[in-house]
Amino acid sequence: MEGQRSCLILALLYFLHLASTIESSGVPKENPAKEMIQIGLIFSMNSTIGRVVESCISMARSDFYGAHPDYRTQLSLLIRDPKDDIVDAASAVLDLMENEEVHAILGPQWSSQAKFVIDLGVKAQVPIISFSATSPSLSPTQSHYFVRTAYEDSLQVGALAAVVQAYGWREIALVYEDTEYGKGLVPYLGDAFQKVDARITYRSVIPPSPEDIDIVKELNKLLVMQTRVFLVHMTAVIGSRFFVLASEAGMVSEDFAWIVTDGLSSLLDPVSSKALDSMQGVVGVRPHVPPSESRRNFEERWTKLYAERNSHDEIAYLSLFGLWAYDTVTALAIAGEMAWEPARSRYLKPNRSRTNLDFSSIGISEMGPKLLDKILSIKFQGLSGEFNLPDGQLQPIAFEIFNVVGQREEIIGYWTSAQGLSPELNQSTKEEYTASANDLKPPTWPGNTLKPPKGWVMPISGKKLRIGVPQKDGFTEFFKIEWDPHTGVPSYSGFAHDMFLAVLDALPFAIPYQYVPYVNESGQSAGTYDEMLYEIKLQKVDAVVGDTTIVANRSSYVDFTLPYLESGVAMIVAIKDDERRNMWIFLKPLSWNLWLTTGLAFIFTGFVVWLLEHRTNEEFRGRRSQQIGLILWFSFSTLVFAHREKIANNLTRLVLTVWVFVVLILTQSYTASLTSFLTVQRLTPKFVEVQDLIRNHLFVGYSKGSFVRGLLVRQLNFDESKLIPYSSPEEYHEALSKGSENGGVAAIFDELPFIKIFLARYCNKYKMVGPTYKTDGFGFAFPLGSPLVSYFSRAILNVTQDKEKMDAIQGKYFRDQSSCQDQDAAIFSDNLSLSVYSFGGLFIITGVVSVSSVLIYVVSFFYSQWPSSTAIPSGDRSLWSMFSETANNFFREHGLFKCLERNRSKIVPTSHFRSRKAFPNSDIELIARTPNEGERPVLIIHV
Template structure:
């Protein structure tokens, strides 16, 4: 679209007729013996800056060729002095291309002019070299034949953003002129400020040719806004008028901060020096130009030349544009010498009719492309530092931060893209990027004060800060509103109110405010907390103070301060009766499966001991009833270590050692757990799992108007029909007492501060169970991007870190919570009975020892009672028959059924094969032994 517009305007130039005035007074006379390269100089020479530029160009031309008299080429500077409008500049350039066949254009002066001229340069392949068109909308990368021998305006936005960040300003009012120069920088400023968490809150666009009365109206408009940080991007002409009117409007006083871009620095335009008296306290940025010896000598020569040419003018200061013009002409003269080719020194398509503007008849310069390549390849040391146009433009190495003090621009620091702000410039030092006010020298601010402006104030319209507050029916410890019965004047109290008062006291400035209760005509709450916070977005209130929780949804339309009280959502349920009143509590220390396992272990251990001792220990013999009693008695007597039976088998001793250790562990654990059950209060909840409530469709409650309803329905997936709102601790108590089946609720979900208050009021009746769902705490809410947020947040930190203040506020409203016994001293677990798993290792050890002992015993028995190879019957000499015979003997000797003897004694028959003792003879001996008698022979046979 812009290209089409430019083409239309250029087409209109074909029908314009104007006289071109050629001024050559400042250009050296051409040497006819040299090859002349025609170059157009399009610049407004009648302005103060134009006179400076003209003198610098003249010096560059004469000094370069004076230093190189042997060069075969000379630049023929064709000076044109157009008006400041774009059409006049484009018409002038078109005339130079058609009628003078120039191979390069120096200029034009303004970015708006260059925007049209660049299109002509592209068509004619003539380099457009500008040392004053600094708008970033003109890019050498987009227009190949455009060369900027100056700094792009966008290169300074990093320094401007660093200054804003250093002083902690969050909002800036941008004031700029409505030109290509002013508009081109805006998008770059927006991006730079976003990177430092700041924003442009308002844009004030000043037309270039506006009247003073219109500027005054806009200044009055700025006074009605909160922001007091102003960034001014203007040229010197309108900028000097603007600051003079701002001073008259009282805006160059305390609480105001003014920042200017390099266009309003005397380095770029000396004319602004006459207006510095109205800019006291202003901060600004400008390119850093090293003061080299060559530059110092040049300034001395220039002052003499300027005085000679302008004897009636006050000697102006040398501007950066003049230095750039000098370096540009020097580089162009060198490039012309390198690019000169006699065969390619004209246009490919000569004009068909001279002295007549014809857009379609523009030829193409044969020398232009080569001249462009040569000037882009030049790398030299100019008056402004390194002169390198490889990218099509110059790039600054650093920016100066200056402060206008007593009509002088004093440098207070430097900025580079690598290290940020610093009080001194040291390009070789490698440090981390920083943007702190401590890295700058102390500036003087408007109003002749050293205190940095905070960046905003309440508008001078006199309005107070409208603060919305909740109307609560219950939990008024956080915020309470009471009306005087006689006057009807409301009074406010509560934890949130006192915290806000303490925060206001901690601020370095006063904030006028008034409370606006969020209620209806009947003095009842007008809606939920979300509705109340949305009033900020609707601009019905300026802030909200209360027990408002920070949530992601709310933060999309309000800004929260840092939290002044931690929070989270938890579940409260009723507790069961104390189990200490249970008559069967002595069974509770162990679970039923552990009781059963212990009984099995006792019986099995008793059986193993009987098995190992029965053959050789008379105390483990007797009638069946006696032996069964012995099995149970011996094993259970180990509980109290009351067994007196003598043990004769080492395997039995091994089993008992392990078993006694197991019994010791079991008895000690049982005693400890039982003591805990009898001495510590047990508070068993009715419900412990949220999923049980959802699965069984129990009713649950929440505080009326809070965000908890959304959490229950959205995140936890509760049926909304099972959610019941309540407004006070008394309603909580009544609902939980009834239960879900009797018109109440099974649980209450609320935020931790409210839950603590509720539990303090109803000690030992309810408890929190389950997880705590994280919340970011209670905070105050303000409009998005409100500058108050950072100040209030810092004040909250001061208050919360002051123990005396916090103890006073908390003690005033939450002192009753400390009088309730801590529920932390009670046991909250639903089941503290010890399980089999807790002692599984012990049971495995004693089982393994018992099994191995029995196996060893059986092996030894078989070894000692294995029949001899000389069997009684030859047919019984097989291995199978021997094993069967030995097994039968084992069973007979270890059976619980014995043969009774007279007088209550029991006879034991033992068959012993003496094959192991006699090598040649075998005999069978049958013996009998009564109770407490020695073994006596009954029958002896020789085989």
């Protein structure tokens, strides 16, 4: 403990000496007539940025108090240099709080230091005000006594993502230093790139104090990767060395794209001239600082002052940190004047003696809370733009997109969160957010070229692309591996192989590759297709080529190209025996309800004809049994138009005309349907519905090693114990021939390309039935986010749209399947017989005509039989008796007995009649009286 105390005393003496040195070299001395507000400054003064900050702070105090001589207060700066050490920074802050009773701390310089001392500020209620700790891991909203008078690093990730999106890059390698500043931005970058459909494929971490060999090792790792877009997030100290070594390794050249964050911008942290030479073509982002007259005047004065104090320093460039330091001191001077109270300018300390390093003995600043409130409420136009601290930190107006050309950082565009990229910062010219290369001025890329890098290349390490291929036991038309019995060297063929070669020819560049068969030690398939595709994720192969189906669950660990062949899953079953061997096939053309309806129509038509002809036609009279037989005979004889009975009634002729037309349509339809049944081969499946297989607990087969098993279990709910894998068409045939009850299967599920090959070999024995479960087809597989996917997809489109080339490839492996009858035309269900609905209109027409004819006949009969005579005295009922008897005889002859009695109450004869000679055979006219219409004839009967 004594040793630590001695070190602290020595450090304090050193800092006091340093402070006096600074005061004698330009920092204005405190005016004893003013009330002094003690402010601590924690910063590394021996660094370039430290000297820039120190000169800016000195000028801020001089300018402010020169312009405000009437202020009662004045800031008194107590400087401590922790030399980039976290513990030293905390120790310096503790010393300033306990021994100097400062009311605010400016700094510290690094985010890692600030993270350590923020809690001290909370405990002592002293604001920690930093203009250089930009890591997003430090949040003013989480630590109330932390104030950031700078821009948080995470605010630039939108601009970085927009640049990546503008040039269509999908993979980025991130290079950052292993510090709080470097690591704090990584999560925000990942989220921002994900929004623009890009991803970080590799993270290269540079140690905090790296040797050249450490950087070279990471550069070698980057060199052998496919990705050629590198995002560098470093401070100028490490970043300058990194780019010098990258340039010496030949990596700042054509085909490489380098993007840097604001930490490597000379506007924030100047880099050396040598480093800037090695960064030619680099694109970066940095905060936009609006130009102003006051800023230009300050830069001129600052350049002269800096050159006088630091003549030995190579770089004399004012950074944004210096402008922020100037505005921070200005704001703190204003807040100090507003918060000053003589009675509240000290620390409240607890009653305890401190004999060792005890953080609990820190006092509480009475002025600190009020000083914090005032600085958060201040707004003014500073050198860096508007000074305003919503949420405790500065908010940028826009970000500049710059391009390193020579010794300059040329601005090629701007980015705002509302409008995206634009070549000029004009808020009124754009209405929507856009991020396109056309929104930027053309940059000069590494290698002094204007052509944007495509973002990836084949690894230059000489390795070939490893292509995994399947070993198939059956359906080798798609991919076949043959091993030479003497040399053991494999040869490859098949539709997928030839398609892959055709696609390679269509690519705009050459890709060296080698096939890696997915086999075990015995040369057999090493697993399922899912397991083969997972080899890509395990980085054992770089791609998979074969009859691999694009399905959803596989896309979680690989990326597929566009399909080069359409596909889907369907069911194949055995067909039933030919129905032509059925002795009752003549009944098949008509459904049972049509047979019944037709028979009833025959009987009804015969009865109508008999009813219309019975009274006047002698051939339709006789015994009751004879008349029933005549009805049946007459109706059915219309089928052959063999009527020997003569027709006397015109209504009967009308009924028969319509009925003959109906019979003609029926007979022709029946003949055509029966002909079809007898001449077309009936390929009726044994099973049509998938649910029949599940309900009856039948065994089904599937393609071994394919995704079909998962579809049957998860989507169709088959019992796993009822699933049997098969590999070849011959195994399919054998299993379906046996059937589920004899050790085989009732159906097999497979993909359409394989089903077509199978059906072509076994014509008219099996058929494809049921629904087709859609898949996206066959495609090539690559790692997630691989840039090769888009190039291969475009090449596949070029090949598949070339009909001549596709016909040549398909004709080589898929024999002409047209020799096998198209089974789709021969698939009939059990319900193809003609139904009543097909002839409903005909039956309605003949029914309406028949009923109408009967009604006309009855009305005509009654009208012709109504009596007519001279007037009869009132009360005489003899005419009514005659009418009643005649009508009853008529009804009795036609089987309608007692109809007159049931309706007699509705027919009431009037008191007087008259005879007339209008009709022969002494017709009698019955006159009825109504209350409104008077007398009128209602019926005529023949007596």
